[in-house]
Amino acid sequence: MSGKSRRDFLKKSALVGAGIAGLSTSSAKAGPKNILSEDRMGVLVDTTVCIGCRQCEWACKEAHDLPAGDLESYKNREVFDNMRRPDHTALTVVNEYSPGKSSNLPVDVKVQCMHCDHPACVSACIVGAFTKHENGAVTWDTDMCIGCRYCMAACPFQIPAFEYDKALNPKIMKCDFCYDRTKEGKLPACVSICPVEALTYGTRTELVKIARERIKKDPDRYVDHIYGEYEVGGTSWMYLTSKDFAELDFPKLGNNPAPGVSESIQHGIFAYFVPPVSLYALLGGIMWMTKRRKELDEEEKL
Amino acid sequence: MMKKIISLLLVLFITITIQAQQSPGKDHSKLKVDCSTCHICDVPTKSDPCLIQCPREKITTVYQKPEQTPELITIDQLSDRYGPVYFSHKIHAQMSEMSGGCETCHHHNTSGPILKCSTCHSSTRKRDNVSVPDLKAAYHRQCMDCHREWSHDNGCNTCHTLKKDLKNGKQDPNLQKKYAGKNHPVVLEPTKLVYETNSDKGKIVTFYHDDHTKKFGLKCTTCHKQESCTKCHDVNRKDNKQPIKVITKRTFEEQHKNCISCHKKTENCSKCHSNKVLEPFDHAKKTGWPLNKYHINLSCVKCHGSAQPYKKVDNKCLSCHKSWFDGKFKHSVTGLQLDEIHIELSCDDCHSDNNFAVKPTCSSCHDDYSYPKQKPGKVIGKK
Numbered sequence: 001m002s003g004k005s006r007r008d009f010l011k012k013s014a015l016v017g018a019g020i021a022g023l024s025t026s027s028a029k030a031g032p033k034n035i036l037s038e039d040r041m042g043v044l045v046d047t048t049v050c051i052g053c054r055q056c057e058w059a060c061k062e063a064h065d066l067p068a069g070d071l072e073s074y075k076n077r078e079v080f081d082n083m084r085r086p087d088h089t090a091l092t093v094v095n096e097y098s099p100g101k102s103s104n105l106p107v108d109v110k111v112q113c114m115h116c117d118h119p120a121c122v123s124a125c126i127v128g129a130f131t132k133h134e135n136g137a138v139t140w141d142t143d144m145c146i147g148c149r150y151c152m153a154a155c156p157f158q159i160p161a162f163e164y165d166k167a168l169n170p171k172i173m174k175c176d177f178c179y180d181r182t183k184e185g186k187l188p189a190c191v192s193i194c195p196v197e198a199l200t201y202g203t204r205t206e207l208v209k210i211a212r213e214r215i216k217k218d219p220d221r222y223v224d225h226i227y228g229e230y231e232v233g234g235t236s237w238m239y240l241t242s243k244d245f246a247e248l249d250f251p252k253l254g255n256n257p258a259p260g261v262s263e264s265i266q267h268g269i270f271a272y273f274v275p276p277v278s279l280y281a282l283l284g285g286i287m288w289m290t291k292r293r294k295e296l297d298e299e300e301k302l
Numbered sequence: 303m304m305k306k307i308i309s310l311l312l313v314l315f316i317t318i319t320i321q322a323q324q325s326p327g328k329d330h331s332k333l334k335v336d337c338s339t340c341h342i343c344d345v346p347t348k349s350d351p352c353l354i355q356c357p358r359e360k361i362t363t364v365y366q367k368p369e370q371t372p373e374l375i376t377i378d379q380l381s382d383r384y385g386p387v388y389f390s391h392k393i394h395a396q397m398s399e400m401s402g403g404c405e406t407c408h409h410h411n412t413s414g415p416i417l418k419c420s421t422c423h424s425s426t427r428k429r430d431n432v433s434v435p436d437l438k439a440a441y442h443r444q445c446m447d448c449h450r451e452w453s454h455d456n457g458c459n460t461c462h463t464l465k466k467d468l469k470n471g472k473q474d475p476n477l478q479k480k481y482a483g484k485n486h487p488v489v490l491e492p493t494k495l496v497y498e499t500n501s502d503k504g505k506i507v508t509f510y511h512d513d514h515t516k517k518f519g520l521k522c523t524t525c526h527k528q529e530s531c532t533k534c535h536d537v538n539r540k541d542n543k544q545p546i547k548v549i550t551k552r553t554f555e556e557q558h559k560n561c562i563s564c565h566k567k568t569e570n571c572s573k574c575h576s577n578k579v580l581e582p583f584d585h586a587k588k589t590g591w592p593l594n595k596y597h598i599n600l601s602c603v604k605c606h607g608s609a610q611p612y613k614k615v616d617n618k619c620l621s622c623h624k625s626w627f628d629g630k631f632k633h634s635v636t637g638l639q640l641d642e643i644h645i646e647l648s649c650d651d652c653h654s655d656n657n658f659a660v661k662p663t664c665s666s667c668h669d670d671y672s673y674p675k676q677k678p679g680k681v682i683g684k685k
Contacts (some may be wrong), residue, residue, distance in 0.1 A: 048438075050654075051446050077456070104530065105450055187428050196446060197439030202432040210433050 033134055037119060038135040040235040041182070042204035044211055045110055048221055048247070050198035052080065052096050052108030056190035060092045063178060063189035083249070086111055087161040088173040092190060100243030103221075107241060109248050110190070110199070113138065113159045113175035115226060115236035120256030124154030136236035137177035137206065143162060145172055156232050156251060156258045176234065178293075204236060211240055233257030306680055338422055366404065368395035374431055374481050380425060380438050384462035387507030388477055396486035397448075399531040400522055407444050489522075491515060498547050510582045517583065518564075519601040519608070525560040591617045619658050637683050644678035652678065 054074040061068035066089060080096035088109060092112035100107050119138045129144035140151070140160075147170060151160045163170040178188035186192070191201040199254040200207060208229055215222045227245050228238035231253045239250070246252055323488075331337070334568075337344075343352040371392055378386030398406050408416055423440040424431075435443060449460060463474075497507040514520045565573065574580075586592035597605075605622055606612035615621055624632075627649070633640045652673075654664040664671035664678075 049443060051442075051450060074463075105447070185428075192427060195438060196442045197427070197435045200432050200435075201428075206432070213433070 015189045018058055019066070033132070035132045035134060037134050038203070038205060039200065040117075040134060040204050040236065041177075042115075042136055042207050042238060044186070044200040044202070044207040045237060045239045046198050046200070046214070047107050047239060048076065048100075048103070050094070050108040050110065051196055052094055052106065053195060054079070054094050055193045055195065056110060056199070057092055058089055059193040061090065063090060063181060064176075066090070067185050080106075084111075085173070086113075086159060088163045088171070091161075091173060091175045095249070097243070097248050100223075100241065103242060107243060107248060109239075109241070112237070113177070114157050115175075115177050116156075116232055116258065117234040117236070118232065119150035120154040120156060120232070120258035121160060123201075124150040125260035126150060129138060131177065135177075135179075135182060137179045139176045139179050139184070140172060140174070142171050147172070156253055178291070193236050203237075204234075207238060211238060214240060230255040292294040367393075368399060371395045373483075374478060376440065379420065380441075381465075383465060384458075384467045385465050387461045388460075388481065390481040390484065393484055393486050394483070400489070400526040402528060403523075420585070446528070492580070495546065499575070500668075501571070501575050503571040504577050506576050506579055507574050508576070508580040508601065509574075513583050517600075517602050520564075520604045524563075595661060620656055633679075634682060637681060638677065638679050639682050640679040 013085075018271065055071065057289075058068050058071050058074050066093070083095050084085075084090075084093040092110055094108050097107045097109065099105055115136050115138045117132075117136075119130065119132050121140070122132050125140070126148060127144050127146055129141045129146075130138065131140070132138050133241060139143050145161070147163055149160075149172070151172060152158070152162060160172050160174045164171055178190075181188060187201055191197075191199045192262065200210065202210070208226060209228045211229075215224055215226075220239055221242060223244060225245065226238050227250055228235035239245070241248060244247060248271045337346070341352050343350075346352050348570040369392065373390070373392045375389045375391045376386050377389055395404065398404065419440055421435050422434055423437040425437045427436050427438070429436065434440075445461065449457065468474075488666050492511045495511055496510065498506055499507055501507075515522070558567075563575070585598075602612060605615050619626060631649070633645070650656050651666055652664065653660075654663055654666075663672060664676065668676070
């Protein structure tokens with residue numbers, strides 16, 4: 001992917017460890033990316049249009065070399081009996097909910113990585129394996145990943161999955177916004193196959209405009225909210241629905257970027273050298289106590 | 303004469319429409335019509351207006367009767383995994399009569415010719431303008447809302463056949479025949495509907511559906527504007543024997559919208575709301591005039607006119623039957639065939655003051671005759 005490997009990382013960290021203060025890893029990176037460029041792409045998911053055919057699930061697996069099975073088998077609707085989450089075998093899944101307002105039809109919701117504008121996984125990854133690209137995609141480098149699963153803990157949507165069943169070299173897996181396909185000028189696999197174009201691929205700016213237009217045109221059909229427009233500082237994937245987002249298992253999130261939360265926790269703990277200082281103070285205290293006890297013991301013996 | 307006037311007006315209208323299409327006039331860009339309805343390019347100029355080729359000699363408006371529309375349309379433009387789709391247009395047009403009508407699908411045909419879907423909906427998904435769905439999505443979205451509602455699944459195979467299942471790569475010719483001459487079954491009308499509401503003015507609302515359609519002469523579409531197929535086709539539909547519980551979040555106005563167009567808002571609630579099931583409309587009870595077997599089958603508008611409030615009429619025959627004058631009235635329908643002499647008389651010679659409700663009199667000619675002792679003809683009995 002980005003050409004970085006675990007070796008590079010170890011080399012880098014060794015350099016930093018041995019080096020003088022002030023020299024940082026960031027100096028090794030190329031010029032800063034314009035990750036919030038006006039042209040960054042996104043997908044608008046209109047759940048009022050989605051028919052729950054699950055062809056996106058099949059297309060996603062095909063595009064990512066995962067065992068996909070026969071497309072015809074995806075017509076089985078019994079899978080909707082249980083709520084599913086994306087995992088290492090399926091990077092996107094569709095769940096079905098009871099009908100919303102102004103329709104007798106069930107609401108189908110596709111779940112995958114939201115590709116945040118300010119991704120918490122990127123900021124949480126201690127080896128810098130995650131990257132936010134200018135086209136909106138958030139990808140990761142499997143070769144750099146050390147499997148710490150910080151990204152899983154940091155993600156406000158609980159998207160990154162882990163190959164728990166693999167003893168050797170388990171990998172982190174998630175939707176990569178079909179980074180390899182879009183690089184070649186193709187559409188993301190799921191967008192390409194959707195028979196009703198419930199998934200609209202376009203620049204994020206335009207998608208927000210389209211979403212607003214749809215709500216304005218048909219206020220009875222939609223809840224007046226574009227999920228992902230502002231949530232956690234904005235996401236590349238955005239949703240329109242006919243019922244309350246909370247009822248569709250969308251997490252209620254603030255508008256502050258998620259890294260803010262994880263970073264403030266991490267930075268808070270490590271601020272002003274508090275942990276090392278307190279650790280040394282504790283160790284020093286224990287040493288002093290044992291030394292003193294020893295002295296007392298020896299005094300008693302005498 | 304009337305026919306002539308109507309056809310003249312029609313010709314005039316069509317000429318105006320053609321004229322209007324040829325030159326929509328100054329400032330027509332300010333009209334609330336999407337430019338792409340007529341122009342193919344983004345910036346039409348006077349020298350190159352890049353107009354869409356319309357079949358001008360054959361103007362079809364969207365207000366055609368379903369029966370006049372094409373029976374079958376083959377959709378094969380996007381054929382990929384599946385073979386071509388045979389779309390039974392006529393039946394669908396008939397089905398749409400109680401919902402949005404033709405405009406449900408032909409939504410940008412304000413007037414003028416039917417536009418092809420592909421005029422606005424691109425056949426490629428990767429495109430610059432993503433504000434309107436592409437062709438594949440546009441087709442599917444039209445179908446899926448209804449098909450999902452009444453079949454409860456996505457049923458691709460209802461319309462599609464996988465290419466590998468096609469014999470010699472061709473669609474089964476019998477499938478085409480399947481739709482030939484087929485019509486949507488006649489919609490069965492309910493007679494009485496009992497609603498249980500949460501109104502404090504009387505919980506039960508009895509709605510006599512056939513009174514409203516047959517007697518009061520309402521058209522289906524007066525009330526049924528956006529009807530869903532599941533109203534009839536839902537497999538889980540409950541029978542209507544129990545009162546239908548009305549649980550609604552709609553406002554008072556929305557809930558009463560269909561009724562209020564005729565029943566004035568100021569009317570008494572108890573006209574419809576009661577604590578028991580109400581009797582149907584009874585002309586005898588309301589007006590004191592029980593309708594005979596001829597009048598009972600008439601719709602109200604036949605006598606009372608279609609304007610609201612209804613025109614009051616008296617029970618004098620001649621108020622309505624203005625042509626029933628001397629010699630034109632077939633007296634035998636009353637059960638009494640007049641003899642050769644009496645048939646020549648004027649009505650009011652026997653029915654004084656043309657009042658047919660009271661006993662006829664013979665005294666203007668005969669001194670001691672009286673009806674029904676003596677009869678002016680032969681009793682044949684009512685038909």
